[in-house]
Amino acid sequence: MTEFATRIRRTELAATFAMAARARALRAEGKDVISLSLGEPDFPTPTHVVDAAYAAAQRGETKYPPLGGIEPLRAAVAAKFTREHGVPVSPQEVLITNGGKQGIFNMVMSLIGTGDEVIIPAPAWAGYEQTVKFAGGVPVFVPCPQEQGFVLQPEALAKAITGRTKLLLLNYPSNPSGATISRDALAALADVLRQYPHVWVLSDDIYEHLLFGGAQHHTLLGVAPDLQDRVITLSGVSKTYAMTGWRIGWCIAPAEMIKAATVVQATATSGVSSIGQAASLAALTGPQDFLAERVAAYEQRRNTVVAALNQVPGVACHKPDGAFYVFPNIAGCLDKTTPHGRLIRSDNDFAMALLEDGLVGVVQGSAFALSPHIRISTATALPRLQEACQRIAAFCQTLT
Known part of the structure; x- marks a missing residue:
């Protein structure tokens, strides 16, 4: 065997x-x-997005792409985040990935070594635990029950942090609960994190535009820009634009983290589909109605x-x-x-x-x-x- x-x-x-x-x-x-x-x-997938992919293929944009993503798409992601959250981001702080899942993989593999602890508010998408274990880390689940709106409480976060904690994973709106988090609730978590400068945060915002009843999306970096040197923000086109099969995501992080994650990506897959990137650029810059x-x-x-x-x-x-x-x-x-x-x-x-x-x-x-x-x-x-x-x-x- x-x-x-x-x-x-x-x-x-x-x-x-x-x-x-x-x-x-x-x-x-x-x-x-x-x-x-x-x-x-x-x-x-919206017709104009498919058309953009076809046009890119017709233009011959079918060669190996840059490891970190094409510059127009990185710039569009940076501009989108700055516009929506008021925090300046440069294209050098953006990594285009093979779907959001590879973004998580790249970042976890860059940060987590054997025995490092990763705090995961539960309920949580199963891929978080899988990736942490794959990297040799230890998932630390913090229950966030229904009576709390499935939202992580600051006192529970503080209790879960140890000297071995390396990363906190946040996901709002959430898979599987659909829970969102208020600006005040995020600010309370930021207050806790300021006491523990060794803890990084990965904010998975993949469902950021799927909101109901007047709910608004808040992300940690937008609420606490002073934590920018240890916050990773992840998103992509899969859910918002119905592009799951195109496999295009991205991470926004400090430039040194982007460089480290690019090494992981270069080792695993190299660059991301050039045609998919052209389609994603059209998704971000085209009609949104x-x-x-x-x-x-x-x-x-x-x-x-x-x-x-x-x-x-x-x-x-x-x-x-x-x-x-x-x-x-x-x-x-x-x-x-x-x-x-x-x-x-x-x-x-x-x-x-x-x-x-x-x-x-x-x-x-x-x-x-x-x-x-x-x-x-x-x-x-x-x-x-x-x-x-x-x-x-x-x-x-x-x-x-």
């Missing part, structure tokens, strides 16, 4: 992929599964799903202000039995039974380090979401 490297043995694939694979297998058996497990916009219509659709879906789930016995669903997820608590469904005799002991049991018996694919809260919850992606057409909610209600009503 092959003896793989330790980093492989300590890292597992995300549960979202496993649930999606099981849903595909059931579909292959001819079953009408509604899969709400993957966080991917169902809208098409379509975004309001898409956000309104996401908000309608959120409202429909939250209202429906809160009518289901045993389910309590927080109403999020951002992203395209809901993260209902299903504690009232535990320690019950399905008509087939399956005992629901955990949110993992619930998710699997719901998929196999109710034909709705969701992801268990344990995959995001906070139970008992399930994550439901609302990036699906409204009629299918309504049908999924009906199936969830019917499934829960069969539990005894």
Whole structure:
């Protein structure tokens, strides 16, 4: 048997992929599964973005790109951040990456060594834990329960920091909860961080433009520019512009950190698709009017799903202000039995039974380090979401 490297043995694939694979297998058996497990916009990439990619290819922009990204795109990202948050950023402080996920990987691999601790507010996207473990670090989860709006509290942050803490990961709007954070709440976290100058922060803002009900996006660097020498801000085009397959993200960080992360990227993948960068430049600098219509659709879906789930016995669903997820608590469904005799002991049991018996694919809260919850992606057409909610209600009503 092959003896793989330790980093492989300590890292597992995300549960979202496993649930999606099981849903595909059931579909292959001819079953009408509604899969709400993957966080991917169902809208098409805007036409002008596709046209820009085609035009770039026609111009011959198909050669190896610069390691850090093409200058026009780096400049556009820097200008965007300065415009939206009032903090000057130069193109030299921007790294274009193969999706947001590689941005996280680059930064974690640049900062984290064996035994270094990384604070992760929970619930949290599973990729954070995977990447930290891959780098040899130690994930330190800080529970942020539903009654706190899934938001990290300053006293909990202070308690979690030790001499081995190297990095704090923030993600608002959040995957999986959709939670947002207020300017005052971020300022309170900044007050704590000022006491610990050895702690870096990575702010994952990938859902920054998907906000509802007048909610506003705040990022740590915009609230506390004095921490700029140890703050990394990450975003990309995947969620806002429905460009998940284009694989374009970026990181904004001090120039020395960008240089270090570029070394990681050069070693792993080299530069990012030249055509994808041309498309992303068009996304950032082209028409933005379509975004309001898409956000309104996401908000309608959120409202429909939250209202429906809160009518289901045993389910309590927080109403999020951002992203395209809901993260209902299903504690009232535990320690019950399905008509087939399956005992629901955990949110993992619930998710699997719901998929196999109710034909709705969701992801268990344990995959995001906070139970008992399930994550439901609302990036699906409204009629299918309504049908999924009906199936969830019917499934829960069969539990005894």
